[in-house]
Amino acid sequence: MIQSWKNLSLLVVCLIAGITVAAAQTQPADIHLNQNNRVHFIAYGDTRFTDPADTKAANPEARRELVKAIANANPEFVTFGGDITYNGNDPNDWKVYDKETAIWSEKHIRVYPALGNHDLHGDLKVSLANYFQRYPELDHSLYYSVSTGNVWMLTLDSAMDEVSGAQGDWLKSKMDAVPANVDFVVLVLHHPPYTSSSDDKSAGGGHSARPAEQALARFLEERQKKMRASIVVFAGHVHNYEHHEHGGVTYFVTGGGGAHAYPINREPTDLFQSKEINYHYIDVKVEAGKMVAIMNRVEFKNGVAVWTQPETVTIPAPNPAKAAGAK
Numbered sequence: 001m002i003q004s005w006k007n008l009s010l011l012v013v014c015l016i017a018g019i020t021v022a023a024a025q026t027q028p029a030d031i032h033l034n035q036n037n038r039v040h041f042i043a044y045g046d047t048r049f050t051d052p053a054d055t056k057a058a059n060p061e062a063r064r065e066l067v068k069a070i071a072n073a074n075p076e077f078v079t080f081g082g083d084i085t086y087n088g089n090d091p092n093d094w095k096v097y098d099k100e101t102a103i104w105s106e107k108h109i110r111v112y113p114a115l116g117n118h119d120l121h122g123d124l125k126v127s128l129a130n131y132f133q134r135y136p137e138l139d140h141s142l143y144y145s146v147s148t149g150n151v152w153m154l155t156l157d158s159a160m161d162e163v164s165g166a167q168g169d170w171l172k173s174k175m176d177a178v179p180a181n182v183d184f185v186v187l188v189l190h191h192p193p194y195t196s197s198s199d200d201k202s203a204g205g206g207h208s209a210r211p212a213e214q215a216l217a218r219f220l221e222e223r224q225k226k227m228r229a230s231i232v233v234f235a236g237h238v239h240n241y242e243h244h245e246h247g248g249v250t251y252f253v254t255g256g257g258g259a260h261a262y263p264i265n266r267e268p269t270d271l272f273q274s275k276e277i278n279y280h281y282i283d284v285k286v287e288a289g290k291m292v293a294i295m296n297r298v299e300f301k302n303g304v305a306v307w308t309q310p311e312t313v314t315i316p317a318p319n320p321a322k323a324a325g326a327k
Contacts, residue, residue: 028170029141031112033076033148037183037288042070044281045081045190045236047257048118049097050090056260057086062279063258064100065298065305070281071103076148078109079155081236081254082116082190085130089122094130111135112146114155116190116236143167145174150317151286152182152229156189162216175223183317184291185231192235192253193217194244197264206264207237221247230317232291234282240264241280241295243272243313250315252293256280272311291315 044066052060070078085093104111113135120127132140142157154174160167178185193213197206213235224231224247231249239261242253246269261277272295280297295311 026140029137029139029144031137031144031146033110033146035149037149037181037286039149039151039284039286040073040075041284042073042075042078042281043081043188043234043252043284043293044070044078044254044257045114045116045234046083046239046255046259047080047097048083048086048259049100050086050093051096054086058258059260059279060258061300062261062298066257066279066281067100068103069296069298069307071107071109073283074107075109075283077146078104078111079153079186079188079234080111080113080257081188081234082114082158083118083236083255083259084113084116086118086259087121088119088127088130091130094134097134110137112138112153112155112188114188114190115142115157115159117159120159143170147179149286150181150183150288151186152178152184153186153188156187158189158191158213161212162189163212163219175227178227178229182229183289184286184315185227185229187220187231187233189213189216189233189235191237192242192251193220193233194242194246194251194269195238195253195264196242196267196270197238197240206240206262217246217249217251220249224248228318230291230315232293232315238264239277241272241274241278241282241297241311242266242270243311244270250313252282252313254280254282256297274310278310289317291317 047063048058050057087093146153156162191213193216195209199208220231233251236255238253239255239259244251256279261279263275266273278297280295283294285292293313294309297308297310298305
């Protein structure tokens with residue numbers, strides 16, 4: 001009963017957040033980057049930037065090591081799956097973000113985030129002001145698109161319903177108008193449509209997939225049947241790494257950015273079988289007809305960061321688009 005009330009309370013908070021923040025949404029941003037069919041980006045999330053002395057909220061050592069490694073990878077951009085800060089309404093948490101990610105700004109690495117539940121903590125006006133101050137390119141958009149080469153990225157706000165209402169109408173219109181040169185439609189959001197974890201947290205932590213994201217998965221898998229491009233989803237919320245494939249759609253959970261990671265009991269359908277905690281990021285490189293996503297994992301042995309690449313996923317586009325200008 002207690003858990004049911006917690007779930008109901010969370011649902012009410014998300015609904016209120018969605019209604020409130022939707023009021024601020026105008027025309028969603030359509031961001032256009034390069035037209036080169038070689039795209040390089042990093043996907044990860046659940047960093048929980050906050051006072052490094054607060055080791056209950058996050059693992060600051062892992063968080064900083066991941067930020068440094070991402071900078072050294074020199075991606076075109078980073079996409080965050082939400083829960084960037086521990087408390088979105090706390091300006092001090094955002095100052096920690098500014099300080100720890102300064103190297104990204106120095107290297108001109110763009111950041112395209114999705115909102116997570118922690119980013120909406122407290123007074124929504126304050127939380128969103130802190131958020132949009134860091135990402136002026138979004139033009140106050142809660143959901144938006146980024147076009148780069150043969151990739152079309154649609155970033156969603158999972159505090160709102162993804163397949164109904166204004167955001168749902170926008171998503172459907174975008175999926176109806178995928179450009180002919182696009183090989184990969186990438187969706188980024190906080191709450192995962194599929195996860196091995198559950199609300200019972202039997203292995204130490206986790207969250208069940210919510211009905212809203214399960215409905216999104218059904219929508220995407222139905223669309224995938226009719227699309228030439230491949231759909232790939234990056235989500236967070238669960239502080240681990242997962243890889244699922246359903247209905248031709250590839251789903252990643254990438255919530256190992258610094259918030260305390262925990263093991264999860266893996267479903268047989270989870271293509272990444274591991275009993276470990278996994279602080280990580282996903283390095284994604286795309287060229288005509290192929291996306292390669294490499295999970296980069298860090299652990300600390302005697303205070304030294306040790307890096308491994310436990311999984312590499314190659315995702316083909318069903319029918320590769322002809323590169324612009326090719327004959």
